[in-house]
Amino acid sequence: MALLQIAEPGLSAAPHQHRLAVGIDLGTTNSLVATVRSGISVVLNDEEGRPLLPSVVRYLSDGNIEVGYAAQAMQSADPHNTVVSAKRFMGRGVRDIANITNLPYQFLDAPGMVQLKTAAGVKSPVEVSAEILKTLRARAEKSLGGDLVGAVITVPAYFDDAQRQATKDAARLAGLNVLRLLNEPTAAAVAYGLDNAAEGVYVVYDLGGGTFDVSILRLSRGVFEVMATNGDSALGGDDFDHRIYCWVLEQTGLFAPNAQDTRLLLTRAREAKEELTYHPETQITAVLSSGQTIDVCLTGKIFTEITQSLVNKTLAPTKKALRDAGLGVEEVNGVVMVGGSTRMPQIQRAIGEYFGREPLNNLDPDKVVALGAAIQANVLAGNRSGDDWLLLDVIPLSLGLETMGGLTEKVIPRNSTIPVARAQEFTTYKDGQTAMSIHVVQGERELVSDCRSLAKFELRGIPPMAAGAARVRVTFQVDADGLLSVAAREKNSGVEASVVVKPSYGLSDGEIADMLKSSQQHAREDMDARNLREQQVEAGRILDAVAAALEQDGALIDAKERATIEKNMMVLRGKLEGSDPNAIKFAVEALNRATENFAGQRMNASVQKALAGHKLEELEG
């Protein structure tokens, strides 16, 4: 665990300053923010001492926005303008959303992602999520008393590229610097593993409000290695509520209730589900807008029966993940339960039976993801942690390209450890073909139409050649956030094209900047002040890092190179005296360029040292 750092007397505290970083669990039903304080990961409560923030956003016609409990209280009274479970719509089109006709929203089918018509205008799920993140950011900055260096935002492991990109956009829109997108079950494993000093193979079964993930991890001497992950990004507690809702309609003969009644009954259904965790039966009562009274009794037995198929839907991905990991149930050392929905007794029973062991419930299933994310954020922000540990995560779904006949050619298989890059060569199929259209898809199915389309781009300007003579090398690179970029290059002519894969709703950096400005939350001066402060923080970070590197590894470079670096550091320090954010930015870039070779040398040396240490151990052993 991280230790609190105290500066040496007489020295400036700046280089050792604890950098404020948080972990955010952006959930379907509830969201949380946590941080590492005095070496311990803690959830930050709101002013009334409540840890959870309901992931509910209400848009009012006067332009005001309510987030959390206030919005939740109005969801039945104002269903059209009160958005719940927006996470289910992230990176999704109308076609993708289950039970869409039962949802009380006015959807607009925009390219790439649905949009919602509200009293305050058309909103995208990215904007809705950004409101939740802004609220959490404000909570954290108030509680910690300063600007955040950055945040780790968790996403379901089974989120595809479009859903991940949408989440990252939401964070940027909320003014958060994203240190990393971290998979929820992996975050839970970090919190659990570090807390229990766990070793061996662990399964994380994570059933949230709207998403299901299962990850198999091997924990060994501080390394958290994800061996396989699987899931369903449209399966969660909401579906159990919906089953109860349908059952109530059936029992009472109600048909197609209006939006208000639908929302009311869904809320009652959720309450009934929660009751059944602790009681054998529960009464569902509601007075509808027509004056009709609903009053039915739901037993745990019936609840188990009507949700049996949902429980089974979580077992199939679990089996697949085990097979991908090449393991049998008997090789599993523990099953960690994560997500509020795992409180349901039928889930506990089913998982206990399948693995032949009691699931582990010793961490609060609502908080464990945020706590793990905070631990990771603390390390990524550069606050040295006491013990060293490493996360090796994977991509959940295969990435590929469309080939002739609408077939998928897999380029990177699912469960590949990230970061990963893979190249594949393709050729032209017609004589004199000068362009090639490249269609990037994600999924396991053979037909392109059954996979998710991530991006389409064209490589133009290929010199005319005979069919099959061109050599087009397409390179996929997936970074540590699980986000993909693709580049294509014709080898004979050197013609190039590349895209950072963005879902087709594609918010560009410029658009996000515009949205930030138009949100009118900060006056113009505030924006400038914030920009300057950010540049200063960034510059300070780099200066500290370079100074530390010179002190530690200065011997790797000659005096001339060192002098150049030091000169650039001096220039940057000079710019920091002033208040021109652009000048600081340029000086940072110049320093970055000057340290390029040094950084490479250091990396090489660190690898050599790692291996040398290893060889030494062997000799001693």
Next chain:
Amino acid sequence: MLDFNQNHFELFGLAPAFSIDLTQLEQSYRDIQAQVHPDKHAHLGDVERRLAMQWATHTNEAYQTLRQPLSRARYLLQSNGVDSGEETNTAMSPAFLMEQMEWREAIGEAKAAEAVEDLERLAARLRQEMQQRHEGLRVSLDEKRDFGRAAEQVRELKFMEKLREEILHALEALED
């Protein structure tokens, strides 16, 4: 600077051979990732972060190549200037082709009958046969240094790898 032409075996401190100490490979892999992984450089500048991504990507690639017997054999052949010819050389011994046909029939039947247990039995048998071929590769590559024979064995293993994938897909489809 990061030298992408550096031999994968060298990267992990291993002697280039088909028969390797997998525990040492794994340990070296983890030791290197502990140094180069992007998480270790997230608080540094663009240069370090880019380098970290390149190094970690390269290390993952090298690790995956050496970890699997088929890709390790292919890589050893390549580093000795021998193309395994999996795309171009389709000449196989009649006996091998006959075996392949029998496998395909057995898989096809089990698939049609939706017999999960049969498929699992086939997978287990296939695993055994593949292991025997790995031993064959060890002899060709490490003892006899007969690269021509090894290339042939790689081509055969590639066929069996495809069978293995087919069985896994069939099992998966039956679970949906």
